[in-house]
Amino acid sequence: xxxxxxxxxxxxxxxxQEARLRCSPMKGHSHVYWYRxxxxxxxxxxxxxxxxxxxxxxxxPKERFSAEFPKEGPSILRxxxxxxxxxxxxxxxxxxxxxxxTQYFGPGTRLTVL
Amino acid sequence: xQQVKQNSPSLSVQEGRIxxxxxxxxxxxxxxxxxxxxxxxxxxxxxxSISSIKDKNEDGRFTVFLNKSxxxxxxxxxPSQPGDSAVYFCAASARDxxxxxxxxxxxxxxxxxx
Numbered sequence: 478x479x480x481x482x483x484x485x486x487x488x489x490x491x492x493x494q495e496a497r498l499r500c501s502p503m504k505g506h507s508h509v510y511w512y513r514x515x516x517x518x519x520x521x522x523x524x525x526x527x528x529x530x531x532x533x534x535x536x537x538p539k540e541r542f543s544a545e546f547p548k549e550g551p552s553i554l555r556x557x558x559x560x561x562x563x564x565x566x567x568x569x570x571x572x573x574x575x576x577x578x579t580q581y582f583g584p585g586t587r588l589t590v591l
Numbered sequence: 592x593q594q595v596k597q598n599s600p601s602l603s604v605q606e607g608r609i610x611x612x613x614x615x616x617x618x619x620x621x622x623x624x625x626x627x628x629x630x631x632x633x634x635x636x637x638x639x640s641i642s643s644i645k646d647k648n649e650d651g652r653f654t655v656f657l658n659k660s661x662x663x664x665x666x667x668x669x670p671s672q673p674g675d676s677a678v679y680f681c682a683a684s685a686r687d688x689x690x691x692x693x694x695x696x697x698x699x700x701x702x703x704x705x
Contacts, residue, residue, distance in 0.1 A: 481634070510692065519595075519680060519695035520635070533692060568634050572691075579625065580693060582634035 479504065481571050481583035482551075489589045496556040496563070498586045502571030508532075509552040510570040510580055511544060520568060526552060559590045594618045595683050597696035605704050610668040612699050614681030617662065621683040625693070626655060626666045629678045638679075639666070668701075676703045 482501040490496050502509050508527055512520040525533040526546035537544070541559075546552040556563055566587050570580035596615045604610045612626075622643040627635035641648040641655045641664070648655050654667045668675055678700045682693040 483634075508691075512693070512695075519697040520682075520693075522692040522694065525692055533690075536692070570693075579637050579640055580691075581637060582627070584634045585632075587632075 483583035498554040500552040500569030506571035514566045595696040601700040610671045612666040620685040
């Protein structure tokens with residue numbers, strides 16, 4: 478049973494470009510969470526999605542960031558017009574059901590903005 | 592506002608001895624607590640969890656203790672092994688209040704000395 482998949486593992490962008498991070502949850506999991514880890518800090522919640530629905534986006538920056546989890550395909554975290562402060566590790570987690578299950582994490586995407 | 596605190600950034604323990612990692616929280620709505628282990632350049636790996644209705648949960652070498660009145664939990668690893676060297680994150684959620692997002696501490700780097 479494959480775990481949570483994230484790609485790319487490493488992404489380099491220049492300031493002003495767009496970054497797209499993809500997450501495929503574990504088989505049978507319909508809940509996806511995105512977290513960001515800045516250097517020397519803990520993980521910070523960004524957004525919680527179910528298929529075709531955003532449940533909680535309280536941790537998302539108000540501008541430039543968006544997330545989706547379509548009916549088919551992976552969840553996408555999109556960062557427009559990246560800035561150096563967006564450089565971080567972005568982790569996706571999934572769980573089978575809401576509010577009752579442990580979240581299992583993917584290996585992360587390390588975004589570097591030049 | 593750091594709602595989950597791990598006040599020890601690092602800890603060194605002799606192989607075979609007990610490792611005790613501590614975590615404090617301030618939000619009384621937290622009702623579910625987890626410990627994750629993280630190696631460099633990898634995603635967090637779930638270790639063990641505990642619900643607020645319990646005060647202890649054990650899984651092999653790992654035991655988590657919860658003291659709700661003190662808003663404190665700890666992870667005991669015994670006996671400690673070299674492969675346990677990693678960064679350990681404490682996390683909490685308010686599941687029964689419909690809030691599944693995890694709030695993480697800043698982590699404790701555990702080093703097991705052979």
